[in-house]
Amino acid sequence: MRIALGVAYDGRGYQGWQSQRSGLTVQDKLEAALSAFAAVPVQTVCAGRTDAGVHGLMQVVHVDTDVDRPPASWVRGTNRYLPPDIAVQWAQPVADDFHARFVATARRYAYVLLESPVRPSLESGRVGWAFRPLDGDAMRTAAAHLIGEHDFTSFRASSCQALSPVKTLHRADIARKGTAGSATAYWRFDFEGNAFLHHMVRNIMGCLVAVGQGGQSPDWMRDVIAARSRDAAAPTFAPDGLYFLGPVYDPRWGLPTRTPAYDWIP
Incomplete structure (x- = not known):
């Protein structure tokens, strides 16, 4: 099963998006939280990497997993294990040919x-x-x-x-x-x-x-x-x-185009 998730984060406390040995990246924190919720290792693929100090209003990732949970459970369950400055905004099952990076237009x-x-x-x-x-x-x-x-x-x-x-x-x-x-x-x-x-x-x-x-x-x-x-x-x-406001996808994927965080910045 492939699941897409929208993630918002304050980048000030992290060494960017991409995983590093230090573990102090957004990807590291998100994958640890997803793995804790799913009780199995979970890896993510993102739409676009961000640098240290850069914020994300709707980073989109996809994960492949055999864990079958309702979308709302992926949101609430993962957020339970995330620090306050990172939060999953939505989760949605997607077709196997969806790819967070490669299908973004x-x-x-x-x-x-x-x-x-x-x-x-x-x-x-x-x-x-x-x-x-x-x-x-x-x-x-x-x-x-x-x-x-x-x-x-x-x-x-x-x-x-x-x-x-x-x-x-x-x-x-x-x-x-x-x-x-x-x-x-x-x-x-x-x-x-x-x-x-x-x-x-x-x-x-x-x-x-x-x-x-x-x-x-x-x-x-x-x-x-x-x-x-x-x-x-x-x-x-x-x-x-x-x-990072997020990627643009063809409407056929049926994914959200914005999150509540959009209304926070001027």
Whole structure:
């Protein structure tokens, strides 16, 4: 039996998603909880790995098991063994040809950024921070250069294991939430693409902030793409405000498209 599960987590206390010897990853905690609930070893396959400090609003995993329990039992039973900052949101039996990673048609990320002369306090670890004012129009013009199929080598971490740097970015939306003229506001950056390279969104964010603060022109983004060199781009931005919104699947799989956590971030 194959079961898909949607998982939300606060990434601040973990060394990313993927299992490590330390055991301090989201995957390690989830598999330990699933195994405790099922009373047999359980391994997971995820839709997309996240880095240390990055949050997940709807990570999707699938598991293969002979344990037959109602979906609600998988949710409540697994959550009993999980720490407070990780929770299974839903569980659903799926066909054997469903694969959390390979059948995803796209993936979605959001970055939440605080524009303020004062650093975050209550939001620490949950938002990025820019202490200089940001120009939304300039950032949107720069982001438009990213749309479509490109070689994203300039936004790729040196440790990236992807077979190809060529990806397709379908959408890059930028919205500001705050009083006009105020020195404080929240910005939300939404990205959707067929796949993402290691650190790709964080490296894009570094470039967008550089443009937004006037350090570079919007057309500089086009030059960064063309350079196909990590040295051409801005430094990697902080992981704090990055959220994996989850994969996109064909409706035929009948899986949820969002969780209650979606309404938590601005």
